[in-house]
Amino acid sequence: MDYDAVVVGTGLGGLSCAAILAENGFKTLVCEHTDRVGGCCSTYEYEGYRFDIGASVVELAWVIDELFGRLGAKTSDYVDLLPVDPIYGFITADGRRFCYPVDVEETGKVIASLSAKDGKSWEKFAEVGSEAIRKAHGKVMTKPMGSVRDMIKAVADHPSMVKFLKYFVLNFESTLCSFFRSDDVRASMCLQSYFLRLPPALCPGYVAFLAYSEHEGIFYPRGGMIAIPLGIARVYEERGGSIWFNSTVKRVLLRSGQVCGVEMTDGITVRSRLVVSNINAKTLYLEVVGEENLPSWARRAIRSYEGSMPSPVIMLGLDAPPDLDAHHTVPYSTLDFMNRIWFEDYLNDRTPAFGAGLISWSTRTDPTLAPVGHHILNMIAFAPYRPAEGDWDSIKEPYLERQLGVLEKHFGLRLKDHVVVARVNTPKDFERILRHPRGAVYGLQNDITCAAAFSPSVRSRAVKGLYLAGASTDLGGGIVPTIGSGMVAADLILRDFA
Numbered sequence: 001m002d003y004d005a006v007v008v009g010t011g012l013g014g015l016s017c018a019a020i021l022a023e024n025g026f027k028t029l030v031c032e033h034t035d036r037v038g039g040c041c042s043t044y045e046y047e048g049y050r051f052d053i054g055a056s057v058v059e060l061a062w063v064i065d066e067l068f069g070r071l072g073a074k075t076s077d078y079v080d081l082l083p084v085d086p087i088y089g090f091i092t093a094d095g096r097r098f099c100y101p102v103d104v105e106e107t108g109k110v111i112a113s114l115s116a117k118d119g120k121s122w123e124k125f126a127e128v129g130s131e132a133i134r135k136a137h138g139k140v141m142t143k144p145m146g147s148v149r150d151m152i153k154a155v156a157d158h159p160s161m162v163k164f165l166k167y168f169v170l171n172f173e174s175t176l177c178s179f180f181r182s183d184d185v186r187a188s189m190c191l192q193s194y195f196l197r198l199p200p201a202l203c204p205g206y207v208a209f210l211a212y213s214e215h216e217g218i219f220y221p222r223g224g225m226i227a228i229p230l231g232i233a234r235v236y237e238e239r240g241g242s243i244w245f246n247s248t249v250k251r252v253l254l255r256s257g258q259v260c261g262v263e264m265t266d267g268i269t270v271r272s273r274l275v276v277s278n279i280n281a282k283t284l285y286l287e288v289v290g291e292e293n294l295p296s297w298a299r300r301a302i303r304s305y306e307g308s309m310p311s312p313v314i315m316l317g318l319d320a321p322p323d324l325d326a327h328h329t330v331p332y333s334t335l336d337f338m339n340r341i342w343f344e345d346y347l348n349d350r351t352p353a354f355g356a357g358l359i360s361w362s363t364r365t366d367p368t369l370a371p372v373g374h375h376i377l378n379m380i381a382f383a384p385y386r387p388a389e390g391d392w393d394s395i396k397e398p399y400l401e402r403q404l405g406v407l408e409k410h411f412g413l414r415l416k417d418h419v420v421v422a423r424v425n426t427p428k429d430f431e432r433i434l435r436h437p438r439g440a441v442y443g444l445q446n447d448i449t450c451a452a453a454f455s456p457s458v459r460s461r462a463v464k465g466l467y468l469a470g471a472s473t474d475l476g477g478g479i480v481p482t483i484g485s486g487m488v489a490a491d492l493i494l495r496d497f498a
Contacts, residue, residue, distance in 0.1 A: 002027075002270075002271045002272070003027050003028060003029045003270060003271070003272045004021070004026040004027045004028060004272065004273060004274070004497075005018070005021050005026050005027070005028045005029070005272060005273075005274050005275070005276060005493070006028075006029050006030075006031065006249075006261070006262050006270055006272040006274075006275050006276070007028065007029070007030040007031070007275075007276040007277075007278065008031055008249045008262070008275065008276065008277045008278055008279055008284075008288070009030075009031075009032060009033065009039060009277070009278030009279050009435075009470070010030055010032040010036075010037040010038060010039065010229060010233065010243065010278070011038065011039035011040070011041070011229075011278040011469075011470045011471075011482060012038070012039070012041055012228065012229055012232070012470075012479060012482040012483045012486065013278050013469030013470035013471075013473075013482040013483065013485040013486035013489070014030060014276060014277075014278030014469050014470065014486060015030065015037065015229055015232040015233055015236060015278075015486065016067055016232060016469070016482075016483045016485075016486025016487055016490070017276050017278075017467070017469050017486035017487070017489045017490045017493070018030050018236050018241055018276070018486075019067075019071055019232055019233075019235050019236040019239065019241065020067075020070060020071065020486070020487065020490035020491075020494075021241075021490055021493060021494075022236050022239035022240055022241040023070070023071050023072065023239050024490075024494055026493075027240070028236075028240075028241045028242070029241075029242045029243075029244065029270060029272075030236070030241065030242070030243045030244070031243075031244050031247045031248070031249050031262070031264070031270075032243060032244065032245050032246070032247060033246075033247070033248045033249075033279075033434075033435060034245070034246070034433065034434070035245050035246055036226065036245070037226065037229040037230060037233050037243070038053070038225070038226045038228070038229035038230075039053075039054075039229075039278070039434055039470075040053055040054035040055055040434065040441050040471075040477075041053075041054065041055040041225050041226070041228055041229055041479055041482075042054075042225060042226045042229065043223070043224030043225055043226035043227075044226075046315075046317075046421060046423060047317065047420075047421050048317075048370070048371050048374075049315075049317040049369065049370050049371075049374070049376055049421055050223075050224050050369040050370070050376070051315045051317075051376060051378065051423070052224055052225045052226075052360070052362060052378055053225075053313070053425065053434075054225075054311075054313065054380075054441055055225045055478075055479055056220075056225065056327075056328070056358070056360040056362065056378060056380070057084055057218045057219065057220050057327065057328065057360075058081060058218060058219045058220070058221065058228070058479055058480075059210075059213055059214055059216070059217075059218050059479070059480060060133070060213060060216060060480045061075075061081060061217065061219055063142065063480045063483055063484060064079070064081075064228070064479075064480075064483060066142060066487075067232070067483055067486075067487060068231075068235070070487070071235045071239070073235050075231070078231030078232075078234055078235060079221050079227050079228055079230075079231040080221065080222040080223075080227070081219035081220070081221055081222075082219060082220050082221070082222055082365050082366060083102075083217065083218075083219055084102075084218045084219060084220050084327045084328075084365055085101055085102045086099040086100055086101045086102065086325070086326045086327075087099075087100050087101065087102055087214045087215070087218055087326070087328065088100050088188070088214075088326055088328050088329065088330055089324060089325035089326035089328070089329040089330070090188050090329070090330050090332050091329065091330075091331050091332070091411045091412070091413075092184070092187075092332065093333070093410055093411070095411075095412055097325060098110055098113070098114070099325055099326050100188070102214075102215055102217060102218070103215075104126050104212075104215050107122065107126075107215065108122045108123060108126070111185055114182055114184045114185055115180075115181065115182035115184070115185055117181055117182075118179075118180045118181060118182045118185045121179045121180055121181075122179075122180075124179065125179045125180070125209075125211075125212060126212050126215065128209070128212075129209040129211070129212025129213065129215075130212065130216075131164075132164050132167075132206065132209050132212075133209065133212065133213050133216060142483075142484040142487045142488065143488065144458065144488050144491070144492065164206065166205070167204070167205035167206040167208070167209075168204055168205065168206055169205070170204075170205035171200070171201060171202065171203060171204065171205055172190075172192075172193040172198075172200045172201075172202075172203035172204065172205055172207050172208050173190075173193075173200035173201050173203075173335055173339075174205065175205035175206075175208040176189055176190065176200070176208045176335070177335075183334060186334070186335055187332045187333060187334050187335065188330070188332055189208070189211040190332070190333075190334070190335045190338050191330055191332065191338070191357050191358060192207055192208065192210040192211055193207060193208075193338065194309075194338070194357055194382060195207065195210060195478070196308075196442065196446045196447075196476065196477075197308040197309035197311070197382075197442045197445065197446065198309070198342070198445070198446065198447055199338055199339045199341065199342035199343065200335050200338050200339055201339050201342075201343075202342070202447060203447070204447060220327065220362065220365040220366060222366055222368070223366070223368070223369075224362070224366070224369060228479065247264055247266075248264060248265045249262045249263070249264060249265075249288060250262075250263050250264060250265045250288070251263040251288060251289075251290070252275050252277075252284075252288050252289045252463070252466065253269070254289075254293055254463065257293075257463065257464055258463075258464045258465050259272070259273065259274055259275050259463060259464065259465030259466050260272070260273070260465075261275075262275060273465060273497070274465045274466070274467065274493060274497065275465065275466050275467070276467045276468070276469055276489055276493070277466065277467070277468050277469070277470075278468075278469050278470040278486075279435050279470070280307075280435065280436055280437055280440065280443060280444075280470075280471075280472050281302065281305070281443070281444065281455075281456040281468060281472035281473060282302055282303075282305060282307070282437055282444075282472070283435055283436075283437055284468070285298065285302045285456075285462070286302060286303075289462075289463060289466070293463070294462050294463075295462060298461070298462035301456075302456065305444045305445070305456070305472075306444065306445040307436075307437055307438045307439075307440030307443075307444060307445065308440040308441065308442035308443055308444060308445050308446060308471075308477065309342075309346060309382055309440075309442075309445070310382075310383060310384065310385050310427035310430070310438060310439035310440060310441070311380055311381060311382060311383075311427075311430075311439075311441055311442070312381045312383050312392075312399070312424060312425065312426050312427060313378055313379065313380055313381070313424070313425040314377075314378070314379040314381065314400060314403060314422070314423075314424050315376070315377075315378055315379075315421075315422070315423040315424070315425065316376070316377040316378075316379070316415065316419055316421070316422055317370060317374060317375075317376060317419070317420045317421030317422070318374060318375045318376070318377065318415065318418040318419060318420065319373070319374055319418050319420050320373075320374075320375070320418045321375050322361060322375060322377055322413065322415060322418075323412070323413060323414070324359065324361050324364075324413075326361070326364070327360065327361055327362070327364050327365050328358060328359070328360055328361075329358075329359040329361065330357070330358060330359075331354075331359070331407065331410070331411045331413075333354075341382055345383075345384075346382065346383070346384050348388070349384045349386055349387055349388045350384065350387065350388050350389070351383040351384065351387045351389060351395075351399065352381075352382060352383065353402075353406065354403065354406040354410070357380060357381060357382060358379070358380045359377060359378070359379050359380075360377065360378040360379075360380070361375065361376070361377055362376050362378065363375040363376045374420065377415070379403065381403065383399075383427070384427075385427045385428075385438040385439050391428075392426035392427060392428045392429075393426070393428060396424045396426060399424060400422060400424050404416055404419075426439070427439020427440075441471075441477070442471055442476065442477035442478075443470065443471030443472030443473075443476060443477050444456075444471075444472045444476070446476040446477065455472070455473050455474060455475075455476070456468055456472060456473050457473065458473050458474055458485060458488050458489050458492060459489075459492045459496070467489045467492065467493060468485075468489065469482070469485045469486040469488075469489045470482050470485060470486075473485055474488055
């Protein structure tokens with residue numbers, strides 16, 4: 001059978017690319033390894049509870065609007081985005097609580113109650129953050145950044161970006177500390193570095209402004225995070241696209257270095273003049289394309305990339321509402337503690353004594369995700385792939401008990417007596433289910449040496465007719481960057497195959 005394009009994986013990047021190609025007349029097939037769309041932006045039902053697999057809210061939703069606009073559709077006709085406010089609730093080790101609302105001025109008042117000087121500093125931070133998001137970072141979200149020339153062009157097209165280049169050189173910690181003096185205020189914003197799965201000392205400085213970007217508005221899709229890829233998939237299928245579920249691509253087929261199709265694990269061969277991969281770039285090149293089919297420079301390059309830090313996810317179904325104040329809660333800690341998680345625990349293959357960095361209470365925003373009167377909590381953590389304590393399959397239960405114990409002892413969250421359902425998705429589970437090597441759900445270790453022009457290219461330099469989308473290319477992981485990568489891949493394909 002013949003197709004114009006085969007897309008490997010129904011992550012947001014792959015689906016976005018596939019939908020644009022179908023809109024432009026390409027006969028397109030998407031092959032999905034599992035039985036549902038979305039990859040890490042997905043949801044599954046277990047004993048009446050609908051748990052999100054990874055992603056927990058949407059920021060910078062205008063990128064989703066841009067995608068649906070390119071498809072001749074409206075986001076609201078396919079995805080019902082519910083506003084989330086406040087953005088975060090915080091619990092300190094001594095039991096104090098406060099929340100940051102979406103409103104920038106009101107957040108400033110909260111910060112001023114912690115530190116009068118930092119309340120003033122927040123105004124400057126928000127001003128810089130707003131300009132960075134609207135005039136710099138936001139402008140390149142859906143534009144090619146696959147070469148130094150692309151990056152130079154982006155700066156030339158948007159000269160205001162120049163003033164923010166220093167934040168690509170400074171690290172996250174120094175950027176945050178240049179604005180704020182209070183340890184409490186710094187602690188309330190230090191988690192964002194781990195959104196790139198890097199500690200504050202290693203994370204690029206521009207990531208600090210994610211603490212502002214959320215004040216542009218955050219949302220949760222009714223029905224769970226899977227509602228976003230389901231909406232994109234629906235438009236794609238309306239444009240004539242096809243999806244094969246439970247269909248694993250074993251091999252990208254080549255003829256004289258040029259893509260000519262894919263081979264499935266069940267032996268079916270699909271002929272195509274181009275392939276778009278939404279799976280991890282290392283898995284793609286080393287296993288699906290095959291090292292033997294790569295030039296030596298490409299083998300060295302792809303081997304040099306490190307996977308992102310794994311993130312176990314604890315999923316709880318509760319028979320009562322938790323004692324929390326927001327959709328997202330951070331049992332926060334200091335910058336030093338966040339650095340120690342990396343340098344003392346992760347690099348030595350130890351699971352942190354407390355690794356639950358973010359608690360997501362999805363039923364606060366959408367009660368339909370659980371039986372009436374019941375609730376869902378997801379706790380996103382940080383941990384190594386091969387913990388010194390033992391194999392993940394054997395330490396799931398002790399790990400869960402320890403995390404719940406820390407929440408109760410240090411933050412006063414008594415959850416154990418209300419747990420009806422408990423699951424732990426470990427790095428090994430993410431590797432088995434979603435084909436993320438070593439459980440690297442954020443793709444590659446996304447420091448400055450592995451972003452934009454320095455990441456695996458959206459248009460493969462090693463294999464003609466091969467394109468990449470998703471977390472391990474372009475601007476890295478997250479809902480908006482992966483959708484943007486799919487749009488970039490589609491634009492390159494439309495240019496190359498015009």
